[in-house]
Amino acid sequence: MNLQYQGKRISGVLAVVPRNEVKFDDEVQNYNFSVKQSMKLKKIMGYDKHRIVTEGTRVSDLAIFGLKYLLDEGLIKRDELDALVLMTQTPDYLMPPTSNVIQGKLDLKPNMVCLDVKQGCAGYLVGLMQAFSLLEQDAINKVVLVNGDVLSRKTSPQDRNTFPLIGDGAAVTIVEKDPEKDSQIFANIRMDGSHRNALIIPAGGLKMPSTPDTAVMVMDEEGNSRSLDHWFMDGMAVFNFVVNEVPPMIKSLMDFAGTGLEAVEYFMFHQPNKFMLQRLADKMGVSYDKMPYNIVEHFGNSSGATIPTNMAFNLGDKLLDNSYLTCLAGFGVGLTASSMLMGIGPLDFCQMIEY
Amino acid sequence: MEILYEIRPEVDFMNSSDFVENRLLDSLDIVVLVSDIEEAFGISIDVNDIVPENFYSLETIQELIERRGGQI
Numbered sequence: 490m491n492l493q494y495q496g497k498r499i500s501g502v503l504a505v506v507p508r509n510e511v512k513f514d515d516e517v518q519n520y521n522f523s524v525k526q527s528m529k530l531k532k533i534m535g536y537d538k539h540r541i542v543t544e545g546t547r548v549s550d551l552a553i554f555g556l557k558y559l560l561d562e563g564l565i566k567r568d569e570l571d572a573l574v575l576m577t578q579t580p581d582y583l584m585p586p587t588s589n590v591i592q593g594k595l596d597l598k599p600n601m602v603c604l605d606v607k608q609g610c611a612g613y614l615v616g617l618m619q620a621f622s623l624l625e626q627d628a629i630n631k632v633v634l635v636n637g638d639v640l641s642r643k644t645s646p647q648d649r650n651t652f653p654l655i656g657d658g659a660a661v662t663i664v665e666k667d668p669e670k671d672s673q674i675f676a677n678i679r680m681d682g683s684h685r686n687a688l689i690i691p692a693g694g695l696k697m698p699s700t701p702d703t704a705v706m707v708m709d710e711e712g713n714s715r716s717l718d719h720w721f722m723d724g725m726a727v728f729n730f731v732v733n734e735v736p737p738m739i740k741s742l743m744d745f746a747g748t749g750l751e752a753v754e755y756f757m758f759h760q761p762n763k764f765m766l767q768r769l770a771d772k773m774g775v776s777y778d779k780m781p782y783n784i785v786e787h788f789g790n791s792s793g794a795t796i797p798t799n800m801a802f803n804l805g806d807k808l809l810d811n812s813y814l815t816c817l818a819g820f821g822v823g824l825t826a827s828s829m830l831m832g833i834g835p836l837d838f839c840q841m842i843e844y
Numbered sequence: 845m846e847i848l849y850e851i852r853p854e855v856d857f858m859n860s861s862d863f864v865e866n867r868l869l870d871s872l873d874i875v876v877l878v879s880d881i882e883e884a885f886g887i888s889i890d891v892n893d894i895v896p897e898n899f900y901s902l903e904t905i906q907e908l909i910e911r912r913g914g915q916i
Contacts (some may be wrong), residue, residue: 526851530872533879650872710867724871725864725896732891764875768891 491745494621494674498667499833501564502808504801504841505555505637505659506788507540513653520649521712527649535763535782539656539789541641546844547581548637549590551659554844556595556633564838565663567595571629572602574619576612576636576793578690578822579643580605591635602629609688610759610821611678612636612793613662614829617817618676620664634662636793643690645706645715651722654762656789660797663837675746677738678827687726688822692717727821731765734826735818736772742816742828750775753830754813755804759820760784760795793819800833801841808834845902847880857902864896874899881905885914 513536517527530536542551552575559565575588582590588603602623608615613636620632637659644651692703703717715721743749756779758766766782781803784795791798796817800808807813812834820826848857855868863869869877877899878889889912898908906916 526876529876529879533875534872650870711870711873725874728871729895732894764879768894772891 490678491741492618492676492678494676496667496670496672497621497624497674498665498672499617499662499831499836500665501559501661501663501836501838502797502800502840503555503559503661503838504794504798505551505661505844506791506798506841507542507546507551507657508843509541509543510538511541512538516646516653519646519652521647521708521714522649530649530653533764534654535786536653537786539653539785540658541789542639542657546639546657548575548577548579548639548659549581549587549594551637551639551657551844552591552635552661553594555635555659555661555842556591558842559661559838560595565633567597569631570597570601570633572604572620572623572632573597574604574606574616574623574632574634576606576608576616576634577638578607578609578792579639580607588635608822608825609638609792610761610790610795611819611823611825611827613759613796614676614678614817614819614827615825616662616793617664617829618678621674624664624666631663631665634664636660636662636797638792638794640720640792643693643718643720645713645719647706647714648719649713650711650724651720654785654790656785656791658788658791658794658798660794660801662797672832673746674829674831675742676827676829677742677745678825679734679738681730681824684726684730684824687723687730687824688720690718690720727824728765730824730826731761731820732768732772735769735820735828738826738828739773739816739818742830746830748830752814753816754779755815756780756818757796757799757815758818760790760799761821762790792821798841801839805839805841808836808839810835847877847884848905850880851876861901863899863901869899881909881914885909885912887912887914
């Protein structure tokens with residue numbers, strides 16, 4: 490599905506990463522595999538360090554910390570915020586919405602929209618789409634988009650398929666009406682619910698409530714141990730989905746926008762791992778310097794927060810003075826794949842802070 | 845064969861097939877396998893070739909290497 494927006498822009502990006510840094514080398518003993526094989530994976534997949542929240546930290550803590558920083562620094566003002574969109578798979582509660590928790594704790598104005606949307610690795614794109622749609626309203630001029638997850642709390646430390654790659658984190662993106670009303674944003678999105686089990690936390694919802702039984706650790710055929718309360722990934726299915734869906738999706742986006750890959754200055758993609766991103770870049774004929782793949786290596790894969798984290802870490806101050814034609818892409822749980830072409834910058838802020 | 849046994853020494857690959865479906869190799873094993881094959885045979889495996897069908901058996905892996913210009 491092709492989507493088009495006009496007269497909207499990103500005006501600021503703040504990434505929030507937990508201060509607690511864990512090294513892959515220190516976790517190798519947790520996995521039921523040889524150290525030699527794990528070290529090979531480290532090199533190929535880009536596993537090195539990842540940021541993990543300490544016990545009890547929730548996604549609202551990261552979001553509130555980031556928003557409070559922006560308020561205290563005078564980078565945003567309470568009265569200007571007309572909507573808060575939170576994209577997460579790890580909400581504080583089943584009810585109420587965590588966006589309302591954030592609004593209440595920060596004493597934001599009542600005359601605003603708060604919205605939780607459950608999305609993962611494509612959550613930055615889906616969140617931007619939500620923000621753009623809200624900005625169609627006369628009453629809404631500025632939207633706070635928060636992407637955040639604390640997936641370490643739902644990931645088995647003995648699962649080599651998932652734990653080494655994940656990172657906790659959040660990002661705050663300010664989306665607002667663009668004074669240049671003719672600015673164009675092109676996007677597309679695909680959903681494949683037939684592969685919904687490829688990325689799943691089986692227990693904890695109403696279909697299978699968490700019980701002592703769902704917490705029992707079981708070793709699978711490949712030697713990974715996890716419980717039904719933990720996140721499961723069918724790596725092969727996800728890899729094939731991404732490889733088959735993303736390159737044609739990007740080509741379709743370029744056709745829709747009437748441009749080509751050569752015009753794109755940066756490809757800010759979701760960060761699943763180094764191997765997948767390098768292969769994607771190779772298949773698309775894009776140079777690695779235009780498509781950074783180092784977020785897993787430094788921080789881990791923080792789901793929907795990886796794209797703004799990527800922007801803050803790899804572009805940072807460059808986005809304060811420059812504008813770049815940027816292709817964004819997110820892909821993962823659902824399964825979902827989405828891409829977007831837009832000019833990003835100059836921004837009011839683009840930085841990273843530690844919680 | 846040596847590469848495969850280094851990845852999964854406990855598996856009898858000679859007398860097995862459908863490596864992915866039978867969970868003898870998981871996705872990370874295939875990532876390591878692809879990387880090791882590329883290094884050992886000096887070839888590049890296209891991303892479109894990283895599918896379960898090409899890692900079904902020793903024969904299909906051999907065919908993949910040969911198709912990409914590797915000599916066994």
